[in-house]
Amino acid sequence: MLPFLKIMLRNLLLGPSTDPFPFAPAKTHKNFRGCAEHDPEKCILCGICRHVCAAGAIQIHPSEDGSGMQYLLWHNSCVFCGMCAHYCPTGALTMSDNWHLAHSGAEMFSNCISDFIPxxxxxxxxxxxxxxxxxxxxxxxxxxxxxxxxxxxxxxxxxxxxxxxxxxxxxxxxx
Amino acid sequence: MLQLLCKLASRSPWIYRINAGSCNGCDVEMATTALIPRYDVERLGCKYCGSPRHADVVLISGPLTLRVRDKVLRVYNEIPHPKVTVAVGVCPVSGGCFRDGYSVGADIDHYIPLDVIVPGCPPRPQAIMEGILKAVEVWRARLEESVCCHS
Structure with missing residues (x-):
């Protein structure tokens, strides 16, 4: 008799299934691959990250005065595959769990990692x-x-x- | 009166999706954002609509392949002004891993101005929601601007 009462009671006890994201911080899994992070102190300029990057998001240029290299990683081209972090020999590149990357169109080209490595x-x-x-x-x-x-x-x-x-x-x- | 209307209107933007040759990853995430109760973008007043003529916020995914380029531009031009474009995923901005492919025309921003960018491959639904909220702010500013121009 009245089987829906059982379902109703269960749903009431379980509470809302909606993630209250914009009003409360969202839950992120600890293994979530977000944007890459680069530590210029550990980078040895081997270039393996640029070599394995599927999307061509990483560029390494010689700097103008010749005293080092300019390291560029464009987040708007990165596909978060994590190959660079996997192959980095010193752990300079890591994948953070940061996914708050939405930005306005004016910041399209400034949304990148730009590090100078002497x-x-x-x-x-x-x-x-x-x-x-x-x-x-x-x-x-x-x-x-x-x-x-x-x-x-x-x-x-x-x-x-x-x-x-x-x-x-x-x-x-x-x- | 118009200002009251635009204040009310900016609480319920209608969203339209354009697939510009995407791999469907971003489309699945966009559908997830709307349809699954866990994310449920409709509680923010947003609604997916079927016709570009009703749309306020456009979500574009995919690297704009040569085959769909003209069709995408035709649909985009049917959307009434003021419209806000949200690029979902990295493909519309840079081409992602399809960049320099034989069938990829160019970056979308050569044809369509992008107002908000949600990078990711694909971005997670919460990130898309964040982008939509940003787009709504842009849209509100544009509505007020256009109302001021008319009055």
Whole structure:
């Protein structure tokens, strides 16, 4: 008898099913992929993010004075696939859970990440090399941290000197 | 009288959707925004309408493919002034992952001025609602402007 009473009572107890979003903050899952975030302190300018970006949202230009690179990520082209964050070797790129990205049409091109990343300097000759933040020294440069801070030319010279010391040439052996 | 009308009218914008060659992801999210009780854009006074002649706020999705370009522009021109355009997803703005494709004409903003942009691929329904609320503000300002011009 009166089966709808049961349904009515249940619905009354369950409360509204509508998300009160514009008047209260919406629930966001902790794994939600929102806009990308870039930490210029950790970036080593390897460019793998630009390489894997499906939408071509990332650009890396040399800056005008030549002292570094300009890193650009346009949110209006990013498709939130998260490949850049997956492949980033230092964790400089992360996907935040921020989805409040609606903006007016006038801000179309300013809605981007624009970071200046200065080059690093070779520990020996001072030549420009990719930046060497501590995170990448701890991972890739763990085997020989001193050598990791050198430019390719200084590295080669160091290798040649080591080899020359270990194996003297025939002329030196038999003068 | 007109000012009272525009105050009342801006509480219930009618929304029209244009699919400019979208992959349907954004369309599904737009339908979700209106139809599913969890999001329910109709409690904000918005209503999806079937005819472009009744529309106030236009939601455009998709990268404007060459095949639908002229049709989209025809439909867009039928919408009465003042109208507010909301780009849903990244495709109308930049083309997203379809950019530089052989069938993608150009960015929509070469043809249609975009007033509000909701980036995402697709944006979540709450983000679309946020964009619609922004568009309603723009629309209210335009209504008041046009009323002032007429009187």
């Amino acid at each position: 080059f690093g300097a070779c520990a020996q000759c001072g030549a420009k090399i990719q930046p060497r933040p501590q995170t990448i020294i701890d991972t890739l440069g763990a085997r020989s941290p001193d050598r990791f801070l050198l430019c390719p030319q200084c590295k080669r010279q160091g290798i040649v000197q080591n080899v020359a010391q270990a194996r003297p040439t025939r002329r030196q052996e038999n003068p």
